[in-house]
Amino acid sequence: MKNRPYPLNVVPQISNLKEMVEYCEKTYKNATAFQFEKNNKKIKISFEQFHQDITTLGTILYSMRLKQNNIALIGENSYEWIVSYFATVNGGNIIVPINHGISEDELISLLLELNISTIFVSDKFMNIVQKIKKCTGLQTIICMEQDIPTLLSQGATLLDRGERSFIDYSVQEDVCCTILYTSGTAGKPKGVMLSHKNIVSDTIASIKNVYFAGTSILVLPLYHSFAFTASVLCILISGRTISINQNLKNLRNDFNNYQPQNLILVPMIVESLYKQIWMQAKKNRKDCLLHCLIMLSNCLLKLRIDLRKKLFSSIHNSFGGKLDFIISGGAPIPNKYVKGFRDFGIQILNGYGITECSPVLAVNRNNYFRDYSVGQVLDGIHLKIIDGEILVKGDVVTTGYYNNVQETSLAFQDGWFNTGDLGYLDNNGFLYITGRRKNLIILSDGKNVSPEELEDHFYRLDYVKEVIVYQKGEHIEAEVYIGEDRSQCNDSQIKQDLKMINNQLPKHKNISKVIIRQTEFPKTSTKKIRRITSNATTGNNEQT
DSSP: OOOSOOOOOOOOOOOSHHHHHHHHHHHHTTSEEEEEEETTEEEEEEHHHHHHHHHHHHHHHHHTTOOSOEEEEESSSOHHHHHHHHHHHTTTOEEEEOOTTOOHHHHHHHHHHTTOOEEEEOGGGHHHHHHTHHHHTOOEEEEHHHHHHHHHHHHHHHHHTTOOHHHHOOOOTTSEEEEEEOOOSSSOOOEEEEEHHHHHHHHHHHHHHOOOOSOEEEOSOTTSHHIIIIIIIHHHHTTOOEEEOSOGGGHHHHHHHHOOSEEEEOHHHHHHHHHHHHHHHHHTTOHHHHHHHHHHHHHHHHTTOOOHHHHTHHHHHHTTSOOOEEEEOSSOOOHHHHHHHHHHTOEEEEEEEOGGGSSEEEEOBTTBOOTTOOEEEOTTOEEEEETTEEEEESTTSOOEETTOHHHHHHHEETTEEEEEEEEEEOTTSEEEEEEEGGGOEEOTTSOEEOHHHHHHHHHTSTTOOEEEEEEETTEEEEEEEOOSOOTTOOHHHHHHHHHHHHHTSOGGGOOOEEEEESSOOOBOTTOOBOOOOGGGOOSOOEEO
16 A cells, blocks of 8 residues: 655635636536435436526525625535525625534524524424524524525526626635534634635645545535535535435445445544444454454555455445545544554545634545544645644634634734644654643643543553543543443453553553443534543443
């Protein structure tokens, strides 16, 4: 397998989302941009039709006097969701994608804070939106499934009459076009303001690092910047087809139907897919054979003989037969899954980003990567590390947080954005994340300990599913969740593994106690564990 430097991919020169859609229409025209099932029918949308739908919907929105407004968008992933997004921002409005797991009170607060009078909503959320209409001042509710077909028809009529206001609108690239609310592991979510330049700069830089050669399946919820930039924009500008997954329960069927070449996922889904492979092997009593084939394959790879697609053909077929790589982002991924999928011949390209940076900052390349690394910093992004913290500057960086001058001021240092993440660069320019500054354990002697560094040792144990390391008094403790299956570990095994971990660490980093959780840790909407100590957990815990 090649694993050495090579030139960045050649990319088009595009500066805003409207220009991007026009480029895709002219370049790829009749090729399929989207495919999905609707009312038990398979639907395919060309790049030309996609551009036309955006123009048509944008035209009717203009006729409704929707200009320079904050417009909300809530609903499951769908073609209509994506068209609504582009029609809004390409006409000078600001789109506010909303987490569809939001509570009613949070939704009311958000709509009032942003002075939103118009919202795109899916059928599933119509009841809650109608319920809060009066108390939020909502004036226009557009149901994507029911209303958009009618609006497209009306917009087409206006275009036929020569209406060109939307078409002729000139995008202001540096002005905010979307507000994304972060789902941080602590504290109140903040509204990150991103412009056309922010988003498109990040998209162009991303495809310089990663080459997409085939179909992708859209899995992650689009209200997250990682999902929208990586799963939609990067795929569109590469001229590839986006297959829209309707439900995670249908994912296996989608693998067979759409035969993806790539997937963009979060670690939780990667982990689930990996474990399903081994569960199926164990169920068929072929887990021992699989272990033997991996050892054989790895020996052959040392001789530069790659038979993984043949040796593990059943695994490849379970993903549709064409899967080359998975991009993992949104949260740290234990390296055992990166190595595990690579053993089967499927590359995991680990990446790193933050909403405030549109969001991708670094990603491993198709044929140039490092284990434990989040890849090489994207072209055009300036990155430096001061006192262990990663600071960035460039076109991808937000101008600040909506209506929050104090937090905006705290986030920047002499024009550099403070990511809050700790890390380092190696001699080849690969970035490694070691933790979060706010999570640092500071001992009485002034020594700093990164809990994420210690947690990584636990994740190397097969039976550990989740772990949090924290400070309690002058001691460092670990809390782990191992799931319902306790067959792989007992108190003696845990004590033995803890001793092994401590022997690898300096004395000041030694862990004094391991607490076994009975339930999973609470998580954010991006499936990051909310960092809490055992004092804040509920349920019965066991100490070792």
